[in-house]
Amino acid sequence: MALPPALGQAFRMVAAELGMRSAARLFLRELMGEGGAPLVREARDKLGREFPVLDFVAEQWLSGRAEAPLDPAGVLDALRGVTRLLVVGLEADALDVLVPRLSGVEAGLVTDAGGLDPDFRRVLANYDGLMEPVGLSELHRWAGRRSALLTFVYGTDGHAAHVSPSWLRVSGPDVRTQFRSLIGWDILGQPMTVYPRWMVETCAGDFSCLVGPAPPAPEAAAGAGQPRAPAPAREAT
Amino acid sequence: MPPSRPPRDHRPRHAPLPSSAVSAFIRPARLDALLAPWMPDAEERAFVVRCIVGEGPIHHRGASYALLCLLGLLLEELGPDEGGAPRGESLPVPIRLPPHLARGSDHDYPLAIPLAPLTRLAPEGSPKLAALVDCLTDGPPHHALANAAMVCLLDALFARAARARAGVEPA
Numbered sequence: 001m002a003l004p005p006a007l008g009q010a011f012r013m014v015a016a017e018l019g020m021r022s023a024a025r026l027f028l029r030e031l032m033g034e035g036g037a038p039l040v041r042e043a044r045d046k047l048g049r050e051f052p053v054l055d056f057v058a059e060q061w062l063s064g065r066a067e068a069p070l071d072p073a074g075v076l077d078a079l080r081g082v083t084r085l086l087v088v089g090l091e092a093d094a095l096d097v098l099v100p101r102l103s104g105v106e107a108g109l110v111t112d113a114g115g116l117d118p119d120f121r122r123v124l125a126n127y128d129g130l131m132e133p134v135g136l137s138e139l140h141r142w143a144g145r146r147s148a149l150l151t152f153v154y155g156t157d158g159h160a161a162h163v164s165p166s167w168l169r170v171s172g173p174d175v176r177t178q179f180r181s182l183i184g185w186d187i188l189g190q191p192m193t194v195y196p197r198w199m200v201e202t203c204a205g206d207f208s209c210l211v212g213p214a215p216p217a218p219e220a221a222a223g224a225g226q227p228r229a230p231a232p233a234r235e236a237t
Numbered sequence: 238m239p240p241s242r243p244p245r246d247h248r249p250r251h252a253p254l255p256s257s258a259v260s261a262f263i264r265p266a267r268l269d270a271l272l273a274p275w276m277p278d279a280e281e282r283a284f285v286v287r288c289i290v291g292e293g294p295i296h297h298r299g300a301s302y303a304l305l306c307l308l309g310l311l312l313e314e315l316g317p318d319e320g321g322a323p324r325g326e327s328l329p330v331p332i333r334l335p336p337h338l339a340r341g342s343d344h345d346y347p348l349a350i351p352l353a354p355l356t357r358l359a360p361e362g363s364p365k366l367a368a369l370v371d372c373l374t375d376g377p378p379h380h381a382l383a384n385a386a387m388v389c390l391l392d393a394l395f396a397r398a399a400r401a402r403a404g405v406e407p408a
Contacts, residue, residue: 081280083343140334144343145281177292177378178332180284208287 001035003042011051016116017123019091019152020053020198021187028058037062052192052199053154059193068189068213072098075150078183078209079105084147086110086134086179088171089164090123091152094187099130108134108142114166115198139170143178153184153210154199155191161210162192162199171206182208189213259299263290268302268386271309272348274322275389281347285382288346293379301383308390315397322389323396325353330374330385350374350385351392 004010007027015023031039040058048055060067070093079085085102087095088110099107111120111133120133134142149171154162161184176182184207192199204210268286269279276282289305290298329345350373352366359365373384 081278138338140338141340143332143334145284145332145345145347146343173292177288178334180280208283 001039003031003039003046007043008047008050011047011054012116015051016113016118017090017092019089019093020051020154021057021152022091022093024051024054024057025093027054028061032061049194050197052194052196053188055194056155056188056190056192068187070094070097070187071214072101073214074211075183075185076101078181078211079148082146082148082181084108084142084144086139086142086147086149086170087131088112088149088151088166089114090118091187092123092126094152094185095127095131099127102130107131110134110136110139110166110170112136112166112169114164114169136169139175140178143175145180147179148181148183149175149179150183150185153186153188153207154196155188156184156186156204156210157191159204160191160201161186161204161206162196163202164198165200168200168202180208182206184210186210186212256295259295263298263302265290267309268305271305272386272389274393275349275386276347278347285346285348285386288378288382289386293377297379297383301379301386305383305386305390308387308394312390312393312397315394315401323351323353323392325351325392327351328370328374330378330381332378333375346378346382346385348382348385348389350388354388354391354395357395 011023011027014026018026028040028043031043035042041062044055044058044062048058057067072094075098079102083105085105085107086109087107090109090113095109107130109120109124109131112135113120124131124133151163151167151171156162163184171182184204189212265286268290269282272282272285276285290302292298327349329349332344332346334344350370352361352370355366355369355373359369373388374381
């Protein structure tokens with residue numbers, strides 16, 4: 001099977017509504033199913049520079065390295081005592097595993113897409129009322145001593161961290177002192193290898209809590225070195 | 238003949254130290270331990286400590302840290318505390334939000350400002366006391382919270398002094 005000609009355009013649209021990592025996994029899973037590692041390699045070659053998270057995930061899969069599992073336990077731990085959570089940035093796979101576990105926590109999603117332009121009504125419809133849209137002008141309504149901000153971190157070397165540009169719009173000096181916790185959830189586990197366009201660099205120290213990925217499962221690590229299909233996972237919706 | 242000008246000072250002017258020199262001496266864990274009697278919840282304490290020494294201009298972080306540590310050292314000089322943090326009346330330090338966006342009851346910082354030390358300067362319930370509290374809790378959070386923390390430590394110091402005085406006074 002040849003790579004579909006408008007794949008990049010389609011990926012960009014889907015990434016806007018699912019997030020870069022979630023869309024990358026979805027597309028690469030389909031490509032792996034259709035044409036195996038050669039097709040994934042071709043997609044990486046063609047789209048990787050433009051979509052560095054897709055490049056990163058494809059590299060992980062092609063090299064057989066264990067993918068960082070999305071375990072919300074660290075985030076839930078960081079949210080102890082929090083009653084309001086405001087999410088900045090969008091990653092459907094991560095939100096799918098986190099949001100249903102937010103017992104007693106009011107959750108909102110900042111509707112600033114950081115350069116992409118999703119239909120947030122469609123995005124939030126997936127969460128069945130568990131998350132509500134929050135405009136930048138309403139941020140302060142979510143502030144408080146039991147409030148937390150959370151964003152997705154696309155890899156860090158311990159000093160620099162890559163995040164959605166929305167994070168920089170939201171986490172200004174005024175907002176930082178109005179939220180108890182500033183949580184970064186590293187959903188890649190390693191820095192990206194090509195220039196991280198779509199993202200911006202911030203300091204890892206910006207976060208009061210930086211949650212890393214859980215260590216890979218032993219069976220996943222044992223398969224290192226072989227191109228492999230990803231383990232069955234929740235589909236991004 | 239006009240008076241001669243003083244000779245121009247050609248020595249290098251004092252250059253501000255780099256931020257790293259300030260960051261190097263700040264130990265958030267030390268403040269965390271110091272404020273534990275007033276904020277038992279570790280997450281809430283971390284929030285307040287971050288606001289004092291992790292946010293705002295670097296010289297404010299260093300200055301607040303130095304003053305709070307000195308007050309803490311003075312407390313230590315007075316020996317082990319038997320009474321814990323004084324439990325007198327206190328007022329919250331508000332999180333300053335646009336009024337139309339404030340909601341709920343958690344728009345105060347977890348650290349409150351005790352009134353007992355301030356009543357030495359203004360009578361209880363007086364407008365003067367209210368003005369003192371307003372001055373100490375207004376402004377950027379790094380100021381307001383450092384002020385509140387200092388008043389907490391001063392409250393403990395006054396309580397120690399009172400206990401010490403009671404101990405040496407004849408019955």
